[in-house]
Amino acid sequence: METKPTGSNAENIFSPKIQTIVQNASKPFSDELNTAMRQKPSTNATVIDKPFEYIVQKGDNIWNIGKIIFKVDPHKIARDNGLTNPHLIKIGQKLIINPSTSQDIQPGVGEKITATWYGAEHHNKRTASGQRFNMYQNTLAHKTLPIGTRVRLTNPHNGKVAEGIVNDRGPFVKGRDVDVSYAMAKQLGFLQKGVAKLVMEKI
Numbered sequence: 544m545e546t547k548p549t550g551s552n553a554e555n556i557f558s559p560k561i562q563t564i565v566q567n568a569s570k571p572f573s574d575e576l577n578t579a580m581r582q583k584p585s586t587n588a589t590v591i592d593k594p595f596e597y598i599v600q601k602g603d604n605i606w607n608i609g610k611i612i613f614k615v616d617p618h619k620i621a622r623d624n625g626l627t628n629p630h631l632i633k634i635g636q637k638l639i640i641n642p643s644t645s646q647d648i649q650p651g652v653g654e655k656i657t658a659t660w661y662g663a664e665h666h667n668k669r670t671a672s673g674q675r676f677n678m679y680q681n682t683l684a685h686k687t688l689p690i691g692t693r694v695r696l697t698n699p700h701n702g703k704v705a706e707g708i709v710n711d712r713g714p715f716v717k718g719r720d721v722d723v724s725y726a727m728a729k730q731l732g733f734l735q736k737g738v739a740k741l742v743m744e745k746i
Contacts, residue, residue: 591613591640591642592642593642594639594640594641594642595613595639595640596637596638596639596640597612597613597637597638597639597640598635598636598637598638599632599633599634599635599636599637599638600634601634603632603634604630604632605617605620605621605626605632608620608638608640610689610691613640614643614689615640615641615642615643615689616643616689616690617690618671618690619641619643620638620640623639623640623641624638624639643687643689653697653742653743653744654742654743654744655740655741655742656720656721656740656741656742656743657718657719657720657721657738657739657740657741658696658719658720658721658722658723658728658731658733658738658739658740658741659714659716659719659721659722659723659737659738660722660723660724660725660727660728660733660734660737661676661678661684661722661723661724661725662678662724662725662728663678663725665678666678670682670684670710670711670712671684671690671710671711671712672690672691672710672711674710676710676711676724677724678724678725678726679724679725679726680724680726681705681706681707681708681724681726681727681730682707682708682709682710682711682723682724682727683696683707683708683709683710683711683721683722683723683724683727684709684710684711684712684713684714684721684722684723685709685711685712685713685720685721686712686713686714686715686720688709689709690709690710691708691709691710692708692709692745693706693707693708693709693745693746694706694707694708694709694743694744694745694746695743695744695745695746696721696723696727696731696741696742696743697741697742697743697744698731698732698733698739698741699740699741699742700732700739700740701731701732703730703731703732704730704731705723705727705730705731706746707723707724707727719738720743721741721743
């Protein structure tokens with residue numbers, strides 16, 4: 544597998560044992576992403592702190608490049624490289640992989656956040672992941688965490704806990720960090736209040 548940093552001192556930093564996912568161009572982008580979201584993340588993923596030029600290899604697709612090799616949101620790779628149809632990447636094609644801009648919290652380390660919730664007015668509408676929003680499922684919107692990230696939210700005021708998966712982007716209101724589904728807000732006990740100070744950790 545050939546990789547080149549965009550700066551000097553190029554080196555191959557990837558394991559030859561990285562598993563790839565067979566590309567199926569007949570499936571829509573959202574279906575492929577949903578499949579990738581259900582896969583167990585690789586423990587050998589490469590963390591980068593500067594842009595890298597990646598050469599597409601046989602068996603690669605945008606989802607395994609993002610989720611397994613670099614731990615970068617596949618949507619971000621598509622946007623950064625102007626890919627209107629991510630299915631059409633070709634062997635030998637050069638992709639620029641930019642470091643994740645999300646301020647990721649580390650597993651087991653809590654981050655204090657401000658949460659709101661959304662429900663019936665968005666029910667069954669498309670989310671950023673391509674899935675339809677279901678207010679009765681444990682999902683949430685976050686501005687930068689990769690789609691598919693699983694988190695645990697704790698309400699320190701009542702001790703209630705809920706776990707969910709990021710499948711949408713938002714909220715886009717100053718001072719708000721996440722929008723959780725109706726189901727999660729109910730479990731966390733802030734439906735009536737509408738806004739709550741929570742602790743979030745990746746799981």
